[in-house]
Amino acid sequence: MKIVTVLRSGGEYTAEHVRWFDKQLCSRYEHICLTDMKVKGLRSLALKTDWPGWFAKLELFDPELIDDDIFYIDLDTVIVGDFDHMLQNNALSALRDFFFPNLAASGIMRIPHAAKAAIWQKIKPLSSRDLAGYKGDGEMLRTMVDFNFLQDAYPDEIISYKAHIATRRMVGFSPVFSQGNGRVPAKAKIICFHGKPRPWRLSLPWIANLSSLTPCL
Structure with a gap:
């Protein structure tokens, strides 16, 4: 099992954000970054396609790229x-969208190696022009992959900052979707931000900034 992140150049993310994330793992897991940039100090693999932005994540399904579960x-x-x-679960899984729970979202995905080839055969022929018809990789994947939902397997453990933490006085609050009280729920293990604000822009005690280490768990 490999923990994998993806960094495509040309957007707001940089190698610093990969290192920021890696610090949270505290060397407990093998972390690989798929990227077209250099990420000093971490294992990285080169992206093979020119798929733009978040569509670079589709390369996760290439069975030749990483010979292991992801x-x-x-x-x-x-x-x-x-x-x-969560790493012991063998099911092909993704997030249940936090705002539209009937839909799958790709912010976290559990991809068994055995499931990659069949999905990759559908994805591999796509050009950047083909992808332009989709709002994002998640929308595209929903058309071809029948995901299990991670939150169903691990209720209250994978949460949304906007939906489960943000209050009216906090950045990211939504009058429609936010139900938090400003605190991290007791059972939470992973907090997803799925858009802005980015976690490193917030001054909250449970978030490490880009220059400091997250305490190892």
Whole structure:
């Protein structure tokens, strides 16, 4: 099992954000970054396609790239607890969208190696022009992959900052979707930000900034 992140150049993310995320793992897991940039101090593999932005994540399904199961995590994610048990789940899984729970979201995905080839055969022929018809990789994957939902297997352990923490006085609050009280729920292990604000822009005690280490769990 490999913890995998993806960094495509040209956007707001940099190698610093990969290192920021890696610090949260506290060397407990093997972490690989798929990227077209140099990430000093971490193992990285070169992206093979020219798929733009978040569509670079589709290369996770290339069975020749990483010969192992993958637990993919978006870079704007905060680890607040031990998630070892999630790595033991063999099901092809993704997030249940926090705002539209009937839909799958790709911010975290558990991809068994055995499932990659069949999905990759559908993805591999796609050009950047083909992908332009989709709002994002998650929307595209929903058309071809029948995911299990991670939150169903691990209720209350994978949460959304906006939906489960933010209050009216906090950046990211939504009058429609936010139900938090400003605190991290007791059972939470992983906090997803899925858009802005980014975690490193917030001054909260459970978030490490880019220049400091997250305490090892």
